[in-house]
Amino acid sequence: MTGRILVILPTYNEVGNLLDVITRLRAAADFVDVLIVDDNSPDGTGAMADALVDSQTFVLHRSQKLGLGPAYMAGFAWGLAQGYASFVEMDADGSHQPEELARLLAAAEGNDLVLGTRWMPGGSVVNWPLRRRLISKFGTRYASIALDLPWNDLTSGYRVLSRQLIEDIFKSNLSTVGYGFQIEIVRIADECHRKIIQVPITFIERAAGVSKMSRKIIFEAWFKTTSWGVKRVFNRR
DSSP states (O other): SSSEEEEEEEESTTTHHHHHHHHHHHHHOTTOOEEEEEOOOOTHHHHHHHHTBBBBEEEOOOSSOHHHHHHHHHHHHHHHHHHHHHHEETTTTTTTOOOHHHHHHHHHHHHTTEEEESSSHHHHOEEEEHHHHHHHHHHHHHHHHHOOOOOOOTTOOEEEEEHHHHHHHSSSOOOOTTTTTHHHHHHHHHHTTTTTEEEEEEEESSSOOOOOOHHHHHHHHHHHHHHHHHHHHHOOO
C-alpha cells in the first residue's frame, strides 16, 4: 500500500492483553504505526501504553470511558492531522489476529473499506458461547436487511478504512457510541459510494479481561439500525 498506515487500538482495562497484541503486531507488520486510545483505564492500561511508546507507537489519553465510537473518532482525528493514508480498526483484547493484518491491507488496494468478516466462507469464531454467536449473527443479518446492505459482518471491528472514507465520516452526523458505530460506518461508506470488500478472518475470544458488550450497547445498535431502516424505506417512497 502507498502512504502511512495507522492501527488504532481503543483500550479500557486491557492490561492483560495489550503487550501481547503490540508484540504480535510488531512481528506481523513492523511497517505500521500504532495509536493506543485509552479511556482512563483504572487497571493501569494507560501506564502500560505509555511504557510502550516509541517512534511507531503513540498514546492518546482520554479523561473517561466514553464508548467505542468516540474513541475511534478521536483516533481518526489524530491520524488525519498526522497525515496517515489508511486506518486500521482493531480490538486490543487479542480477538483480532495481527497475523491476518497483511491480508486485510492487501485487500485495501483499490478499496475504501475492508471488512474482516467472521460469517463468510473461510471465516470463523473460536471459543464463543452459542449466545454470543446468535447475537452477532442475528444483529448483522437484521442490519443487512434493514439497511439493504449485502455484507456478511456489519458489526465486525477488524477493518481497514481509507483516508477518503474517514473524511466522509467526519462530514456525516454520527449518532452512535457503542458497536452500532461499526454498522453506521458501513452505512456511510455505502451512501458515499465508497468501494467495500469483505475478507474472512478468525475471531478468537479474549483470553484475559472482560467483554465490554452490554444490553445498553445491543439496544443502541438495534434502535439506531431500525431508525435508519425506517428512514430508508420512507425516503424511497
